[in-house]
Amino acid sequence: MSVSSTPASKRAVGGFGRLILTPTFGPLIVLIVFCAVFSLATKTFFAAGNLSLVVQQSVIVGTLAIGQTMIILTAGIDLANGGIAVLGTIVAGRLVAEQQNPVFSLLLALIICTSIGLASGLLVSRLMLPPFIVTLGLLGIVTAITRLTAQGGAFPVTDDLLSWPGNAFNVGDTSITYGMLVMFGLYGLVWYLLTQTAWGRHVYAIGNNREAARLVGIPVQARLLSVYTFAGLLYGIGAWLALGRIPNADPNALQNANLDSITAVVIGGTSLFGGRGSLWGTLIGTLIVSVLRNGLTLTGIDPLWQDLITGILVISAVALDQISRRKQR
Amino acid sequence: MTVETSEKLALRPKGTVVLEARGITKRYGQVTALDRADLELRAGEVLAVVGDNGAGKSTLIKVLCGAVVPDEGQVLLDGQPVHFRSPLDARKLGIETVYQDLAVAPALDIATNLFLGRELRRQGPLGTWLRLLDKGRMRREAQHEMDQLKFHLPAIDSAVEKLSGGQRQGVAVARAAIFARRLVIMDEPTAALGVRESGQVLNLIRTIRDRGLAVILISHDMPHVFEVADRIQIMRLGRRAALTSPQKHTMSEVVAIMTGAARGDDAVEANGSA
Numbered sequence: 001m002s003v004s005s006t007p008a009s010k011r012a013v014g015g016f017g018r019l020i021l022t023p024t025f026g027p028l029i030v031l032i033v034f035c036a037v038f039s040l041a042t043k044t045f046f047a048a049g050n051l052s053l054v055v056q057q058s059v060i061v062g063t064l065a066i067g068q069t070m071i072i073l074t075a076g077i078d079l080a081n082g083g084i085a086v087l088g089t090i091v092a093g094r095l096v097a098e099q100q101n102p103v104f105s106l107l108l109a110l111i112i113c114t115s116i117g118l119a120s121g122l123l124v125s126r127l128m129l130p131p132f133i134v135t136l137g138l139l140g141i142v143t144a145i146t147r148l149t150a151q152g153g154a155f156p157v158t159d160d161l162l163s164w165p166g167n168a169f170n171v172g173d174t175s176i177t178y179g180m181l182v183m184f185g186l187y188g189l190v191w192y193l194l195t196q197t198a199w200g201r202h203v204y205a206i207g208n209n210r211e212a213a214r215l216v217g218i219p220v221q222a223r224l225l226s227v228y229t230f231a232g233l234l235y236g237i238g239a240w241l242a243l244g245r246i247p248n249a250d251p252n253a254l255q256n257a258n259l260d261s262i263t264a265v266v267i268g269g270t271s272l273f274g275g276r277g278s279l280w281g282t283l284i285g286t287l288i289v290s291v292l293r294n295g296l297t298l299t300g301i302d303p304l305w306q307d308l309i310t311g312i313l314v315i316s317a318v319a320l321d322q323i324s325r326r327k328q329r
Numbered sequence: 330m331t332v333e334t335s336e337k338l339a340l341r342p343k344g345t346v347v348l349e350a351r352g353i354t355k356r357y358g359q360v361t362a363l364d365r366a367d368l369e370l371r372a373g374e375v376l377a378v379v380g381d382n383g384a385g386k387s388t389l390i391k392v393l394c395g396a397v398v399p400d401e402g403q404v405l406l407d408g409q410p411v412h413f414r415s416p417l418d419a420r421k422l423g424i425e426t427v428y429q430d431l432a433v434a435p436a437l438d439i440a441t442n443l444f445l446g447r448e449l450r451r452q453g454p455l456g457t458w459l460r461l462l463d464k465g466r467m468r469r470e471a472q473h474e475m476d477q478l479k480f481h482l483p484a485i486d487s488a489v490e491k492l493s494g495g496q497r498q499g500v501a502v503a504r505a506a507i508f509a510r511r512l513v514i515m516d517e518p519t520a521a522l523g524v525r526e527s528g529q530v531l532n533l534i535r536t537i538r539d540r541g542l543a544v545i546l547i548s549h550d551m552p553h554v555f556e557v558a559d560r561i562q563i564m565r566l567g568r569r570a571a572l573t574s575p576q577k578h579t580m581s582e583v584v585a586i587m588t589g590a591a592r593g594d595d596a597v598e599a600n601g602s603a
Contacts, residue, residue, distance in 0.1 A: 197460040198448035201437070205445055208434035215432045216446035216504070217417060276436045 023269035023277060026320070027284040030267075030313070034288060038295030045298050048173035052180075058290035059165075059179045060085070060245060060254065062283065063238040065261040066190050067117075067231030069282045072265050073194070074227055075207040075274025076124060076131035080116070080139040081235050082257025086250075087146045088113045088239025092162055093155030093249025102161040110236035116142060117232015118225070125224035139258065150251040157247040165244025179241045186234065191279045203227060207274025264289060267313050271321045288313070341407065343373035347511050347543045348393065348424075353402035355388050362388040363399065364567035368545075370512060375534060375544045377554040380564030381587050386547055387516075389564065393545070394426045394514050395419035406511065423510030427501050429517035435490035435497075439482060440464075440471035442489050443504050474507050478536050480529070495526025502533050512543040519553055531557050551580045563587055 039046040064081045071078045088109040095105035116138065123134045157163055165179030194200035202223045205213040214220050243249060268285030270277025293306050341347060348370040355363040363385045370376050380386040391397035393404065395413030404411050406422055413419045416426065433442050444467045450456030451463045472485045480499050482492065489497055498518055505513045515534065519527040527550075534557050538544050548554050554561060555575045563571040563586045570593030571586050578586075585591035 192459075196462055198450070198462060199460070201441060201445065201448060201462070204437060205434040208436050209432070211430075212432040212434055213445070215426075215428060217420065218446045275434065 024281045024284060027268050027281050027288065027317075031284050031288050031291065034291050034295065038291065038299065041295070042298045045295055049175065050294065050298070052175045054287070054290050054294045055180050056177055056245065057294065058286045059177070059183045060238055060242045061257055061260045061264060061289070062286040063183050063186060063241055064235060064257055065264040065282045065286055066186055066279065067234040067238075068261040069265050069268075069270055069277065069279050070190065070194070070203060070227050071131065071231055072262075072270055072272060073203050073207045073274060073277060074224060075210070076224075076227075077135065077262065077272070078120070078228075078231065079132065079135040079258050080120065080142055081135075081231070081238075081261055082254040083139045083142040083146065084113050084116050084232065084235040085239040085242060085257065086254050087116075087142050087149070088236045089242050089249040089253070090146050090150045090155065090251055092239065092243065093157050094149060096157065096159045096162060097155045102159045106161060106240060109239055110233065113236030113239060114229060114232040117235065118229040120232075121225040121228025124228060125221040146251050150249075154251065155249040157243050157249060162240070162243045163247045165241045166247065167244070177244065179244045182237065182241060186237065187279060187283055190234075194279055199223070199226070204275050207276075209275070260289065263310060263314055266317045267310075269317060269321070271325065272318065273321075273325065276321075276325075341372040341541075343371075343541060345372050346370070347372050347407060349405040349408075350389070350393065351403045351405070353389065353392055353399045353404070355392065355397060355399050361567055363392070363402075365402070366564070366568045368393070368562060368569065370543045370545060372543050373538060373541050374559040375538050375546055375557050377546045377548060377558035377561045378564060379548065379551070379554055379561060379583065379587060380570075384564040384587070385567040386564045388567075390514055390516060390545065390547055393419070394424060420508075424512055424514065425505035425509035426514045426516065427498075427505045427518050429520040433489045433497055433500055436488055438486045438488055439475075439492075439500055440468045440485045442500050443467075443471045443474070443507060445504075447508065475503060478503055478506060478533060480533055480536075493526060494522050495529040498522060498526070498530050499533055502530060502537070506533075506537045506540075506542065509542055512545065513537060514545045514547075516547050517549065518546070519548065519550060527553060551584065554583075555580055563593055565589060565593060 035046070044050055064085060067081055068078055091112055092105045092109035095108065096102050120131070120134050120138055123129045124131050165182060166177055168175045168177045170176070194203060202213065202218045205216075205218060206220055206223055210220060242254065246253070264285035265277070265282050266272060266285070267288055268277070268281030268283070270281055289310060292309055293303070296303060296306050346369055348368070350366065350368040352365045352367065353363050354361070354365055366385060366389050368376075368378070368389060378386045378389065388397060392399050395416040395418050398414065404413070411422060434445060437445070449463045449467050449470075451461045455461040456463070468485055475482055475485065480503060482496055482499065489500060492500070498521070502513075502515070502518060505515075518534075519530050522530065531553060534544055534546065538559075546554065546558060558575060560572060560574050561578075561583060562569055563573065563583060565587060573583065582591060586593040
């Protein structure tokens with residue numbers, strides 16, 4: 001937040017009020033409470049090694065959720081992101097298994113993922129098709145292509161470049177993977193684009209009131225196309241991170257990643273109706289799910305509870321959003 | 330790219346003709362929406378355009394703001410012929426349009442809405458290379474403009490959805506006023522508003538006119554027209570049926586000309602306007 005306010009310009013609320021009113025505040029409290037509860041319940045939770053594991057486990061969905069956040073902010077939704085990332089892993093994994101150049105293989109995977117994003121962007125922006133239907137259809141198409149490409153097998157990845165995101169270095173006791181750094185870097189980059197540039201304001205405005213955005217001269221089609229294409233690139237990077245985490249390109253992996261990424265966005269306080277929300281909320285939402293899974297496992301509670309609690313969180317988040325939107329009317 | 334709000338006004342002396350439309354014709358298949366319609370707008374005036382449904386006022390306005398390309402006729406801006414292919418063309422030449430349906434982004438704040446689509450970036454490499462927004466300057470300029478327009482709003486960084494309908498439309502009108510260099514077209518700006526809220530917007534229209542901008546006001550609401558208009562152009566059957574002023578004709582006379590009950594006289598001169 002900029003602090004440069006002249007006496008002439010009144011501000012709506014002061015620093016602390018502003019903090020509470022930010023949509024990220026609620027999710028942050030939930031995350032802190034969960035961490036506190038698990039730290040008290042089990043000694044093994046709040047250990048450097050375990051916290052590192054929590055973050056590592058959230059890297060793939062966390063990265064897919066960045067693209068998901070951008071798309072949901074434009075009042076869209078992406079059901080295909082997990083499928084696109086899996087195709088990326090299969091393309092890179094198979095090419096490397098066939099002795100192709102790893103740099104070429106990775107680049108091709110990134111290009112293919114970006115192109116699929118571009119395709120859904122074209123369908124959504126030019127043909128004005130509903131994003132739900134476009135990405136649902138693409139999920140089917142992409143999944144089929146993935147299986148055809150994989151030819152029934154999985155591809156173990158031994159290549160250094162493809163598994164690089166899984167490499168770690170230590171800071172004190174904490175093990176930090178390059179994949180974690182990539183994810184945090186992407187969060188920083190997209191946060192900057194969404195909040196500090198005109199492009200980001202246009203993304204919010206389109207989700208808020210598409211017609212108004214068009215009337216004030218925002219190139220709505222071009223902005224939507226850029227959002228979906230950029231999201232495709234992020235899914236490609238997610239594929240690379242997935243290969244780093246589990247060095248095996250498996251066509252059956254990441255089956256629920258699309259819904260998990262939507263869950264992270266929603267728990268993070270971003271409105272499914274578009275135009276409201278924050279990227280930091282999504283990071284927190286991703287971590288909440290990851291902390292929950294990890295903590296329940298450590299405390300020896302049946303992992304089924306994880307799905308139940310996540311479900312309650314999703315419904316609560318959407319209910320809160322709906323109530324706050326209704327109050328503004 | 331960015332609009333310098335401080336040096337935006339290319340204003341002509343009050344009373345000089347800013348915009349002229351001559352013999353505008355527009356047909357949609359068999360339907361003639363405009364049949365050699367004329368319009369003349371002067372700096373520092375509010376020209377109300379009234380007419381029954383289908384009289385051609387919406388089409389005429391769409392021609393003037395670039396949304397519709399006419400089949401025949403000429404549009405002159407400061408005496409120079411212009412050809413708008415899109416609303417963007419018109420906007421580049423200093424023509425802004427306000428729509429009735431509150432074209433704002435509710436979750437974004439007032440300053441952001443005022444500069445939406447025309448954001449200011451930081452000077453130097455931060456703006457050029459990193460595309461960094463100058464939020465402080467946009468807030469200050471937004472506040473300054475709202476003070477100039479004497480339009481009272483909550484803090485400039487409040488979300489627009491926290492405002493009343495009148496205040497929201499005020500934001501849309503202010504956006505047009507800030508960026509218009511020649512004229513503002515208002516298409517039913519009070520249609521969605523209550524009595525008190527309409528009053529706020531009408532005040533704003535007067536303020537804009539007094540700053541020297543020319544305003545075209547399209548409205549169904551005769552009391553509003555008579556409250557702010559300097560001259561009234563009555564449209565009927567796709568052309569100008571009469572040009573009058575609130576001083577020359579009463580509301581019921583204007584309605585009579587609109588509906589064809591009374592004969593309009595295109596030759597009415599309106600130099601006696603306020």
